[in-house]
Amino acid sequence: MDVAIIGIGLHPFGRHEGVSAMEMGVVAANRALADAGIRWADVQHACAGSLEVLQPDTMNKFMGLTGIPFTNLFNGCATGGNLMLSAANAILAGAGDVAIAIGMDKHPRGAFSVGDDLAGLGLGQWYGEAGMAVNPQFFSMKTMRYMHDHGISEDCLHRVAMKAFENGARNPDAWRRKALSYEEIAESPLVCDPLRKYHFCSPSEGAAAMVLCRADQAARYTTNPIYIRADVFRTRLYGSFEVMHPSVPANARPSPSVQASQAAYEAAGIGPEDLDVAQVQDTEVGHEIMHMAECGFCKDGEQEAWVKAGETKIGGRLPINTDGGLLANGEPVGASGLRQIHEVCLQLRGEAGDRQVPGKPRVGFTHVYGFPGVSCATVLSR
C-alpha cells in the first residue's frame, strides 16, 4: 500500500507580530484540510512538531476535540520530514485512513540559541560557555574544508545565494522577496569565514501542514494526488562530521543525508538523475552545495560547473529550492521540512505560478538536515 498527499497548507514564513506559532499551525492545518476538501472530524491521526511550542497537540482544542491519537515529535531541523513520515507510517500501520502532519514555529531574532543548559543536548556546559555551541561555526567549518578539498570557489557561494533570492522574488509566500545583486552578496559582512550575511538563512516564523490518505482512496478527495514514493529518516553514523560535536574521528563516514537519500532512491526505485525538481536543506549556501553531492545530484566538486551554468535555477537541469529555500523563507524549525514538501507538491501539480518549473515535472525530492546529525529524504511523484 502507498500513501498519497491530498491536501497541503502553508502559513507563509516570515515575521508575523502578534500571531503565535500555534495560531499559524492552526491556519496551515485548516488550509490543508480545505485543500483536501475534508474537515478535522475526518482526520484519524495527527502528528505535530515545533521547537518553541511546548506541546503542539494542545492546538487540538482549536481544531476540535475528536479524541484522535495526536503525536508530538521534534528532531531538530529534520522535524518536518519526520512529521510526514510518522503520519504516513500511522496510515501504513492501519491506525487510520486519513492523517495530518503539522509543523509550526516562531523564533526570536538573531542566531539560534541552544539555551542555558547544555546537558539536555548531551554536551558539557563549558562547550557553550566557551562559545562553541554555535550552529554557524559548524556550517562554516564544513564548508571551509569542502571548498579546500573539492575546489569550490567563493564565486559559487555567491551564485547560490543569488539564485535563492531570485526564486524568493518570484514566490508570493516568501519572506525575502527582493533579488540581491552579486555585489550585495559578495560584499556583505563575514559572519563565520568563509560565509557571509547573505549566505545564511535566518530563524523565522511560519507553519505548514499535509493531509495524507491511503493511496487507494486518494481519488475520493482529489484529482491531483501526490504519491509518497519514499520517506526515509536517518541519524548520524559514527565518523560523520556533525554540528556541535567536540570531536570527530579522522576516519570519515558518510553523512545521514547520504544514507537517507540513497535509501530513498532505492525505496522509490529511481535514481537522482530521474528527479525533475528538488528542495535541499540550505541553512547556508555551503550546505546547498554540499547537499547537492550528498543527495547524489552530482559528484563532489561538480557543483562549481553546475552552478555557473545555472543548472540549479528554474529551467535548469535540476531546479533546486524553487521557492527560495531557507535563504528566502527563513527557518521555523518545526515547519521547514513541510514547506519543502508543500513546494514540491505545488510544482508537481503545476500550481507554482511565476516559479513553475517548465516541462510538467513528474518526480520531486526533498531533504532536511539538522542537529545533532539527522536527515529525512523524500521522493514524491504525480
Place this chain on the structure above:
Amino acid sequence: MPSQIPIQEGLFTWPSEEPRLLGSRCCGCGEVSFPVQKSCPACTGDETEAIPLAREGTLWTWTIQRFPPPAPPFIGDRESFEPFGVGYVELAEGVRVESRLTVNDPAQLEIGMKMELVVEPFDRDADGNERMLFAFRPAAAA
C-alpha cells in the same frame, strides 16, 4: 585563596607545565573520542579508558566567530566581544578535536598547518578563581 582551575574538571590535565587534553579510548575497538565518555560511540562498547591526547596536531578546518554567540550559554558581553578563531585539530590518535584558536586573523590560518595546545585564562568564577580553557595556537616554527 583564589587559584587557577579548569573550566571543567577532567577536560585536560591541570595544573601542568605541559597540559594535555584527556580523551577516552575504547577498550574494545580502540577508537578515541573527546571529551572522556564512559561508553564507545563507535562500537557501542561500555568500557573505555581515559588517555592524554597529543599536544600537537594539524589544522583540519577553521572559521572565525565574528558575532557574539547567544548568551547564555556563552560567557562574555556583547560590547567587549572580540571575534575568535575556532577549528578542528587532527591529532595522532586519529581524532579531530574542536577548539578555540588563539588567533582570529584569517591570514594566519591555513588548513594543514601545525598547531599546539595551550591552556589560558578564560574568566573568573564567583570565588575569584581564574577558570582556564584549552585552545590551539599555530606551532612555533621548528
